Amino acid sequence: MTIAQAAVSHTPLYVIGGYLLLLLGLGLFSARFFRGTSSDYFVASRSIGPFMLLMSVFGTTMTGFALVGSSAKSFELGIGVYGLMASWSGLIHSAVFFLIGIRLWAIGKRYNYSTQVQFFRDRFQSETIGYLLFPILVALVIPYLLVGIISACKTVQPITIRMFPELFPSTNGAIPPWLTGLVICLVVLFYVFTGGVRSAAWANTFQTIVFMIMGVVTFWMISRAMGGLGAASERVLEHAPERAAREGSIGQLHFLSYLFIPLSVGMFPHLFQHWLTARSARTFRLTVIAHPVFIAIVWVPCVLVGMWAAGMFASGELALPTNVPGEMVVSAPADAPEGMELVRARPTGDPVMVDGAYVAGEGRVNANAALGRMVAFLINNPILIGLLTAGILAAIMSSLDSQFVCLGTMFTNDIVARIVGKDRFTDRQLVWLARLFVVGIVALSYGLSMALQSVNVFNLGVWCFSGFASLFPLAFAAIYWKRVTRAGAIACILVTTGVWLALILDALAFDAAYFGVIHHGEYLVAGMMPVALIFLSSVTSLVVVSLLTKPPPDDAVSRFFISSPRQSTPRESS
C-alpha cells in the first residue's frame, strides 16, 4: 500500500476560504428574511419548519466535540467512546426532545418566552431563581463555546502545515490558532449579528448538510487510502487491538454512568431557544425520530477513523503533533533505545535522527489532531482536503452560532430588560442591545480560547455537559411535578453548583486528591462519571426540600400544565 504524502499546496486553504465566503453570503441572504423585530431575532417568529428544526437541533448538538473529540477519544480509548456518548445520546436526546422540548415549546409559545430563565422565573414565581440560574447557565455555556473554537484551531493547524514557513515559523508554517480562531469567530459573528437565530438556523441547515456529507466522504477516502475498510481495521488488530474492544479501557460502571451526560440537552439554553423557533409541536416529530439515526451516520465513521489512527500511530506510520509547538512524534521504531516511547518525526512520518540516533519527543501526543492528521497525511487531493476540513469546521460552527445568539438573548432579556424594564426599550433597541452583547461574548470567548489551547476538548466538554445534565431534574420537575416548590428549586440549583465545583476543583486543581481518581485520563468517583454523583445530589435536594416546604398555590402552577378545554386559569400576581 502506498501512503500518499500531503502536498504543500494552498488549495485546501482556498477551498476553506470559499466555504467561509459561502457562509457569509448565506448570512447576508438569510438576513433579508429578518423581519426587524426582537421576536424574529430571538425566536425567528416561531416559524421554523420540521426539516430546518431537525438540522438546527442536530447541528447544534454535534460540535467539534462530536467530530474532533470523538475521534480523539477513540484514538485514546477505542470504540467504547461510541457507546459512551453516541448510542446513549440516541436514546436520551430524543427522549428529552419528546418529553421536555415539546412541552417547553408549548409553554414558551403560550407565554411568549424567549429564554429559559423567563420560564423558570415564572414557573417558580421567583426573581431569585432567575438571577441564580443566569450566571450558572452562562458559566456553563462558555466552556462549551471554547470546545468549538479550540477544535477549529486544532483542525486547521495540521492541514496547513508548511504552507507559510516564513510567516509562521513557530508552527512549522501552519496557520496559528490565533488566526483560525479570529476568522471563525468573525464569520459566525457576521451572520448572527445580522439575522439572529433565524440566520443561525439557516446556517445550521447548510452546515449540517455539509458536515454529514463530508464526514462520510472523509471516512470513505481515508479507508481507500489505507487499502480498504478491512485492511484499515486489520492494522488496528495487529498494532493496537485494545482499541477494538472496551476491556481494560472503560469500566462497566463508568460506561453505564455516562447515561447522565445526554440529559444535558434538557438544559442547554441555546437548544431551548431553537425549540422555541418551532412552528408547531408537530415540527418536533422529524427531529425526535431522525436524531438517533443522524448520530450514527456522524459518529460511527469518526470513531472508526480514530481507531484506525491509533493503529497507524502504534505501527509508527502516522506522525502526530504534541503540546510542544512545532513538534511531531511517532511511536518509537523497534530499534529505538529501550524506554523510548516516542520519537520526533517529520510530517511525512519519517523519524528524525541526529548523528544516527533517534531524537526523543518531549511533549504529550495531541489526540485532538488525530482526525486532521489522518486527512492531511492520507488524502493526496488538495481540493478534497479543503472540502473535508470545511465539513469539520461546519460541525464546529453550527454550535457556535447558536451559543453566541443565545447568550446575547439571555443578557438582553434576563438582565437588562428585566432590571431596566422591557417597556423602556423599543423593539429595535432590544435587537441592537442583543447584537452588542453578542459582540462582547464573541470577544471574551476568543480571548479565553487562546489562553486554553492545550486543554483536551473532550474532557472540557464533559464537565460542561455534567453541569447542564445535573440541572435536568429542575426542568423535568418544573414540567411534570406540581408539588415542586420554589425552595426545592433553589436548593437544587445551589447543591448542584456546589457539588459540581467541588468535584471539578478536585479533578483539575487538586489532582483527584479528595473525592475521585484519574483512570485512563478520566476523573471518576466511585468508578462512575462525576455527573452521577452531582445528578443524585440534584434530585435529592430538589425532592427533599420540596416535600419539606409549603406547596405552591395551585393557580400559580396549573397554568403550566395542559388543562382540559376552555379551562384557562388566571395568573396570580407575584
Next chain:
Amino acid sequence: MSASGRSGGFWFVCFLAFALFVLHQDVWFWADARLVLGFVPIGLFYHALFSLACGVTWALAVRFCWPDRIEEWADEAAVSGDAGERP
C-alpha cells in the same frame, strides 16, 4: 385513537425504551474485538444498530404517545400581565 389503543401502544413504547436502557450495557461484547462485515468491531456494530433501534422506538412514541391538545393549549391566549406581545 381509542383510550385502550393509546394505552397499549404507550406501554409498549415504555417497554421498548426500558429494554433499550438495559440492552445498552452489552457486557457480552465487552472484551470481544471481532470484526463484523470485515471492518467494524462487534461492539461498535452493536451500538450502531442500537442507534437505529432508538429511531424506531421514537417513531412509535410519536405514533402512540403524542400529547393530546398540546397545539391547542399553546395557542390559547394567556391571561398574564408579563407575557408581552405575541409574535
